[in-house]
Amino acid sequence: MSPDHPGEALGIVAGGGSLPRIVAEAARAAGWRPVVVRIGDGIDDDWTGYDGGAFAWGRTGDAIACMTASGVRRLIFCGTVSRRPDFRSLLPSVRTLLRLPAALRIVRGGDDRLLRTLTRYLEREGFEVLAVQEIAPRLLAPLGPLGHRTPRSDEIAALSLAAQAARQLGELDIGQAVVASDNRVIALEGIEGTRAMLARVAELKAGGKIGRREPCALVKSVKPQQDQRFDLPSIGVATIEEAATAGISAIGVTAGRSLILGLDDVIAAADRHDIALVGLDEAVPDIIASGEHN
Structure with missing residues (x-):
């Protein structure tokens, strides 16, 4: 998939491992402007040269606000997240607190159910969730x-x-x-x-x-x-x-x-x-x- 215009923002919700960087490089080569939101296992990775930021689970709402402010309409999930968020044990930010009931519903069930529920939630927030292979089909x-x-x-x-x-x-x-x-x-x-x-x-x-x-x-x-x-x-x-x-x-x-x-x-x-x-x-x-x- 190509951007609608050169430099269109593409949100990359990045866990750990090499996949997020592969996707970000492919997106940049195709004319996107990657906005990398680091979560889970990828929160400490060095993404110098890319827009975005690192967000603990208690700041999930801030991560969404960051992507919205950066002009992100389309986003991709990729990378390793080995631990689920436990929102009950966190001190959430105000933006996350406003979304807490939805967040608690999302983390129930198996991985497939979690991701489907999370995707529906983000779509209600106005985002379009893309597949990795739409940006990097050679993978x-x-x-x-x-x-x-x-x-x-x-x-x-x-x-x-x-x-x-x-x-x-x-x-x-x-x-x-x-x-x-x-x-x-x-x-x-x-x-x-x-x-x-x-x-x-x-x-x-x-x-x-x-x-x-x-x-x-x-x-x-x-x-x-x-x-x-x-x-x-x-x-x-x-x-x-x-x-x-x-x-x-x-x-x-x-x-x-x-x-x-x-x-x-x-x-x-x-x-x-x-x-x-x-x-x-x-x-x-x-x-x-x-x-x-x-």
């Missing part, structure tokens, strides 16, 4: 094998089982990631996130709970009911490194509905660790068996 995962090798037959079976489990996990709005072998599910992502789940798998491997030659696959899958404007499953180089430490030999992500943060670097890391990296067809996961390459 979307391609279809098929992405690295130097295709998965082996046992890895295909592991990817298939993990994909099935991930879909059911997503239907319950629990998580997006699953690790499985060719005949059993090993780990499900909960509120701890993918990194902590992979650390748990590494401990299981070290403790002999996973066989030395047992093929393990990681799948990150979009939730069936997920709003495509936020929280798409994503992987980066760090994911590859953590998966390698956990003994993962194949990784699958939903093609066209997942984000790869730095495709060339991620493929290089997967090749370095001899991990089969695949963009999965959501409807036909067996696309990985066809030998198609991008």
Whole structure:
């Protein structure tokens, strides 16, 4: 998506990690003027050279006022927010206090419900919420094998089982990631996130709970009911490194509905660790068996 005019403000509600900066750079290159509102895990990041500011949860109302004053009509959510706001334990600003009843309704339920409710609230405030891929479409995962090798037959079976489990996990709005072998599910992502789940798998491997030659696959899958404007499953180089430490030999992500943060670097890391990296067809996961390459 292009701005309506050069220098149009684009709000970026930025958590932690590399994604917000990737989006901000893509937006600036396309002619937008990014206004970066730092929250959660990204509150201490250095955004010198960008408009915006850092806002604790107790100043949520001030963050909205900042974007409005900066001319923001469209905005994007991106980045890691590992802890939910607890408005009951905060001393909110006046602007936040005025919005407190709505804020308390927003933080109930799973992540998908939270984001849908938050989006509806911001739309009532006059904002249009965009998807990351509307500004940075190159981040979307391609279809098929992405690295130097295709998965082996046992890895295909592991990817298939993990994909099935991930879909059911997503239907319950629990998580997006699953690790499985060719005949059993090993780990499900909960509120701890993918990194902590992979650390748990590494401990299981070290403790002999996973066989030395047992093929393990990681799948990150979009939730069936997920709003495509936020929280798409994503992987980066760090994911590859953590998966390698956990003994993962194949990784699958939903093609066209997942984000790869730095495709060339991620493929290089997967090749370095001899991990089969695949963009999965959501409807036909067996696309990985066809030998198609991008």
